Amino acid sequence: MAAFTTGEAVALDLPIARVPTRATAFILDLVVQIGLALVLGLIATLMIALMGADSAWIDVAVTTVIVGTLVGYPVVCETLMRGRTVGKLVLGLRVVRTDGGPIDFRHALTRGLTGAIVDFWMLGGFGAIAVITSMCSPNARRVGDVLAGTVVIYGQKQLPAPALAVPPPWLANWVVQLDLSGIPEDLALAMRQYETRFRTLTPAAQVGLGQSLVITVCTRLGVAPPGNFPAMQIIGAVIAERQRRALTPPYSNPELLGLTPAALAAVRG
Known part of the structure; x- marks a missing residue:
């Protein structure tokens, strides 16, 4: 459990998702991403074959598939599903702001880009950086969470309705x-x-x-x-x-x- 202060200054204790659960959600998402990459790759291959395109178009297609899979998938899912991806949804996890509020596109994009570049793939040693930083963080936050100002929690618990002020x-x-x-x-x-x-x-x-x-x-x-x-x-x-x-x-x-x-x-x- 970790203490949060919501936008209405309400103190909450919410259960933090730790490395084993988040790793399981990541593996589920990875399976979905592999399937997505295969579908996008097949579509791109068919389009290139029909167009008779040169090698430059092949490079564009490969880049599009990679970016769409590694960055587009988590960003779109977390934006449209209010902090969830398929893996997080299955395991009951949700990404929230550090004040307990819902994330928006800006938070999801920061997490997605940092995940692709630092935490998991380009520099992350297949998730080594994400695991190390999460284990060292009191709230299990990877680099993307720190930069985006987010944390991953078990999402079954609803935040309370704020107390509304009355003007004089x-x-x-x-x-x-x-x-x-x-x-x-x-x-x-x-x-x-x-x-x-x-x-x-x-x-x-x-x-x-x-x-x-x-x-x-x-x-x-x-x-x-x-x-x-x-x-x-x-x-x-x-x-x-x-x-x-x-x-x-x-x-x-x-x-x-x-x-x-x-x-x-x-x-x-």
Whole structure:
């Protein structure tokens, strides 16, 4: 088990997938990749034969088959299957971000490229680097996981629905006019952690950290702080509006909150 802090500052203990299970999933995926390579190779051979192409086209076909098999397969699967490949699906594994949220194409691409170049094939000694780095890592992370900011867990356990914030009525009109696209995820996480841990902070930390966050947020948004309101109320209003837009058309982006379909249904009632 390993401790995670989700995007809503919820502490979780999730079971980490270790080397033996991940190796088994890798072997299953390798079987699928070999089959995929044979199919792609057959298609490429038929096309080259029909076109009467020269050796340059053969080189292109070989490169396409290799890249499509080694990189394309894990990237497409993990993107479309929410952190799973065929092997991971069979063994109940899932790739998640280090905050416990779902991965996207960027994470899958980083893992796929690093796996092909470093962890497994070109430099990886047929998986030796992946095994060594995973065994040395507390959370069994290979190089691709470190670069992508991901970890592989047993995926049967669902993440809880986050607690949604409620904006102070006197800040509702101000916050609804803001363009919140300027807030990066790391800053949003710091804001949520400040709100959820506010009562555990010392009075000096409540004021100092709150003022610092308000200045940072307003600078990012290009607006002035809305009057002499407490930092907790200003930050809470921004968080609440960000959550509202993640769950309400025309925004409707539940991935912003790291919600599973079941959790999204629970939040929407």
